Amino acid sequence: MNKTKRILYILEKLSTQDRVCVKELASYLGFSVKTIQNDFKKDIKPHFGERLNKVGDCYFLLKREQFYDLFQHNHKTSKEFLRLLSIVDVKLYNQFKKEHSELIKGLKLDSSTIYQIENSPYEELNSNNKKIIEQIEECIYQQNYINVTYRDNFYYAHCIPLKILYLKDNWYLALLTTNNIDNNTIFKKLRINFIEKVQKTKIPPINFKSDHTEKLKAELFLKNIQSPYSNMNQPTYQVRLRVSKEVARFFKSKKYLKSQKILETLKNGDILVIYEISHELEIIPLIQQWIPYVYVVEPLELKEKIAKNIEQFAKGL
Known part of the structure; x- marks a missing residue:
């Protein structure tokens, strides 16, 4: 069997089966695992792009029919998804709406006539940022070590990527480093906007x-x-x-930090709220945002720090 026939056979299996596995194909076709892997990497993947996904040793295709089936038979979920998309990423939603106008009309969801979002809650990412996020997603999923080139020529080698975080309107990568120890820790949070390059390493994922x-x-x-x-x-x-x-009422209806708990409602209607923090800057911006309606009960050090901040601010007026 020549290469063309081999690839045609693999394509047939991809189109008719839920997934195809490299070792099984290699055994059945009588070729090495490396040969089949190269078929996927060099010939099949470039054609299908993001529609071809890999889990372990196996590949599967995301079929367009499955995507449309979801939208056609689960209108409630579809509308909720598209509504969220229209709010958090207007550019992507407008692109989707342009390409699938009939679907949007069918769902009666032209959000531009309903919502007006002046400040997107999401940090805007350029094409390189989005590519880096996709690389990180794949490396976390496949448990690959990575090398990270960060701003100002910082280089982190052989890192374990843990999570992509969204904190206070910005995207971060949480990782463990092996070559950089700051303040006795190998744990770091890197702003994805400042990551210049991500590379997979060939180290086996022992520490995963x-x-x-x-x-x-x-x-x-x-x-x-x-x-x-x-x-x-x-x-x-x-x-x-x-x-x-x-x-x-605002604190009753919204948690400003994950650890927020309402401890008590006082007779005059005031409430006591508690938080668990590890750094004062987790809470100081929140307190200062609500002055003069929020008072620090304890700890005393934080109360004094807020008072000092107010004093310094007043001097600058």
């Missing part, structure tokens, strides 16, 4: 295993992270605020 102590520590921290200033290597402490009745 769940018994890696530093990785377990980082994963636990990421479950509770609430701000870019959250610090994995600092103990948390409690902050107690008194929120006046004039704005209490």
Whole structure:
């Protein structure tokens, strides 16, 4: 069997089966695993692009029919998805709407006549940023170590990518480094907008295993992270605020930080709210945003810091 016939056979299997696996194809066709891998990498992947996906040793195609089937038979989910897209990424939604105008009309979802979003909650990413995010997604999923070229010629080698984070309107990559230790930690949060290049390494994913102590520590921290200033290597402490009745309803209807808990409603309508933080900058912007309706009850050090900030601000007026 020559190369052309071999690739045609693989394409036939991709179109008729849920997935095809490299080792099975190699065994059946009588070629090496490396040959079949090269067929996918050099000949098949460039043609199908993002529609061809890989899980472990196997490939599968995202079929256009499956995509349309979702939208045609689950209108509620489709409308919720497109509504969210129209709010958080207007450019992408407008492109989708232009390419699929009949679908938008059928769902009765021309959001431009309903919503007016002046400030997108998402940091705008250029084409290189988006490409880097796609590379990171793949490396996290496939458990690949990566090398990261960061701004100002910083270079992080043989990193374990953990999560893509969205914190306070910006995108971050949480990772563990092997060649850079700052403040006794190998955990870092890098702004994706400042990442210049990401490369896979050939190191086997030994430390992706769940018994890696530093990785377990980082994963636990990421479950509770609430701000870019959250610090994995600092103990948390409690902050107690008194929120006046004039704005209490906002704190009752929205969690400004993940750890927010309403402790008590006082007789005059004020409420006591507590937070668990590891860095003062997690909470200071929130407090200063709500002055004079929010007061620091404890800790005393934070109360004094806020008072000093107000004093310095007043001097600048």
